[in-house]
Amino acid sequence: MSKILHYRSKCIGCGFCIEQQPAYWCMSKKDGKATLINSVGKNGLFILSIPVIQVQQSKNIAAACPVRIIKVQ
Amino acid sequence: MPLQLINTNVEILAPVGSYESLQAAINAGANSIYFGVEQLNMRTRSSRSFEISDIKKVVSICKVNGLKAYLTLNTVMYEHDMQLLKSILKEAKNEGIHAVIAADFSVIEYCSQLGIPLHISTQANVSNIESVKFFSRYADVVVLARELTLQQIDSISKEIKRQQIKGPAGALIKIELFVHGALCMAISGKCYLSLHTQNASANRGACVQNCRRQYIVKDIEHEQELLIDNEYIMSPKDLCTIDILDQLIASGVDVLKIEGRSKGAEYVQIVTTCYREALASIRNGTYSADKIINWKLAMSKVYNRGFWEGYFLGRRLGEWTNNSGSAALEKKVYVGKGSKYYSKIGIGEFEIESGSIKMGDMLMITGPACGMVKERMSKLRVNGIETNVAVKGDKISFPFATKVTANNKLYKIVNSNNE
Numbered sequence: 127m128s129k130i131l132h133y134r135s136k137c138i139g140c141g142f143c144i145e146q147q148p149a150y151w152c153m154s155k156k157d158g159k160a161t162l163i164n165s166v167g168k169n170g171l172f173i174l175s176i177p178v179i180q181v182q183q184s185k186n187i188a189a190a191c192p193v194r195i196i197k198v199q
Numbered sequence: 200m201p202l203q204l205i206n207t208n209v210e211i212l213a214p215v216g217s218y219e220s221l222q223a224a225i226n227a228g229a230n231s232i233y234f235g236v237e238q239l240n241m242r243t244r245s246s247r248s249f250e251i252s253d254i255k256k257v258v259s260i261c262k263v264n265g266l267k268a269y270l271t272l273n274t275v276m277y278e279h280d281m282q283l284l285k286s287i288l289k290e291a292k293n294e295g296i297h298a299v300i301a302a303d304f305s306v307i308e309y310c311s312q313l314g315i316p317l318h319i320s321t322q323a324n325v326s327n328i329e330s331v332k333f334f335s336r337y338a339d340v341v342v343l344a345r346e347l348t349l350q351q352i353d354s355i356s357k358e359i360k361r362q363q364i365k366g367p368a369g370a371l372i373k374i375e376l377f378v379h380g381a382l383c384m385a386i387s388g389k390c391y392l393s394l395h396t397q398n399a400s401a402n403r404g405a406c407v408q409n410c411r412r413q414y415i416v417k418d419i420e421h422e423q424e425l426l427i428d429n430e431y432i433m434s435p436k437d438l439c440t441i442d443i444l445d446q447l448i449a450s451g452v453d454v455l456k457i458e459g460r461s462k463g464a465e466y467v468q469i470v471t472t473c474y475r476e477a478l479a480s481i482r483n484g485t486y487s488a489d490k491i492i493n494w495k496l497a498m499s500k501v502y503n504r505g506f507w508e509g510y511f512l513g514r515r516l517g518e519w520t521n522n523s524g525s526a527a528l529e530k531k532v533y534v535g536k537g538s539k540y541y542s543k544i545g546i547g548e549f550e551i552e553s554g555s556i557k558m559g560d561m562l563m564i565t566g567p568a569c570g571m572v573k574e575r576m577s578k579l580r581v582n583g584i585e586t587n588v589a590v591k592g593d594k595i596s597f598p599f600a601t602k603v604t605a606n607n608k609l610y611k612i613v614n615s616n617n618e
């Protein structure tokens with residue numbers, strides 16, 4: 127199983143990840159930052175397990191995040 | 200300029216991206232500072248040290264030291280930012296912020312609802328008296344577009360007086376101008392280069408500075424490279440107006456704004472000091488070519504891309520830098536951080552983490568309590584014993600006026616061309 131890692135505090139809320147992968151991401155109305163849906167968070171790092179088929183797209187999004195706070199493992 | 204015509208209330212506004220820079224601005228005698236919090240300001244990528252919870256501390260430090268504190272909220276705002284925006288403004292209002300700097304109409308509207316004094320950001324590109332008049336319904340200060348000439352500024356400020364254009368506070372609208380620091384190749388910072396290349400919008404504070412790189416121009420059909428004499432074809436030099444400051448003051452400017460929220464405390468302290476001194480000299484009639492040379496020399500030692508007077512003299516585009524990074528004559532090299540402070544005897548202890556220090560070296564210390572302090576090593580004690588050099592792992596101590604903690608950074612100042 128692969129994972130998406132989101133270092134949320136540095137998010138600038140550009141909305142790119144949400145546009146590209148709406149099933150995994152949504153915008154928090156509270157603080158204007160992206161939220162990784164159903165992820166488990168600790169100390170500002172949010173982690174979500176994803177199926178292999180989603181890895182490539184997630185990696186593309188990680189590479190395009192303007193502040194590089196998404197990682198795929 | 201006859202002395203009686205000089206506006207003696209001109210304010211010097213310094214950039215603050217950290218508590219070190221805040222103290223540096225105070226040390227330098229700034230009248231006011233501006234800072235951003237969270238992701239809704241134009242330096243989101245390059246300086247992200249302040250959060251909502253810092254508003255209270257920054258404002259209270261400013262009040263204690265008699266400075267005004269302005270909060271920058273000048274990115275493009277989206278629907279999903281509204282809640283955060285409201286929370287920031289609520290906190291700013293509670294803490295008694297002196298003003299918010301904004302360009303987006305949502306911020307303007309909320310500030311006016313909450314009764315928070317407003318300054319119109321340079322992002323709004325105000326370039327004529329009608330725009331000033333429009334914004335005067337909401338704002339007391341307008342930062343004019345950086346691309347105006349002195350004559351245009353002069354005519355705007357004369358019209359403000361002639362037409363008695365006043366802001367919500369009841370006083371004539373004040374004109375603020377960027378007088379020093381980085382210039383953008385795009386008009387009023389509205390650039391999309393970063394978005395096109397790295398998906399990072401400069402209008403959300405995420406500029407990756409594509410314009411600061413070297414480029415080659417190639418004719419694809421003939422595979423021929425065009426000869427251009429400076430590869431930094433998109434990177435303007437830094438704005439520096441210290442040698443035309445008298446003319447700027449004469450054109451009616453009320454607030455002199457220094458760019459550089461992502462720059463170090465040494466930049467803030469030195470540049471602010473130079474402009475404060477220049478302003479004082481203009482006031483007392485001692486502003487001279489010799490002084491200008493010294494101020495320029497002092498400022499060329501901290502981060503810069505070379506200097507030019509921007510668009511104020513009506514010069515056309517083409518003042519491109521020759522440097523990818525800074526053209527500063529001096530460079531700071533990190534050597535270590537603070538470890539202890541013996542408050543009774545006023546001695547600070549620093550641990551060397553990289554490189555070495557020897558007697559006679561010029562040291563620079565930055566920290567939230569001291570801002571920026573430069574000191575020549577005249578007495579070097581390593582682990583309590585007097586010596587000539589200190590290397591990695593050593594603990595050095597010397598007299599220091601303010602408390603030393605792990606937040607204090609120790610640098611060695613070297614010439615840029617010899618490491």
Ligand code: SF4
Binds near residue numbers: 141160
């Ligand atoms: S792409 Fe990055 S910065 Fe943009 S909303 Fe997603 S996580 Fe935040």
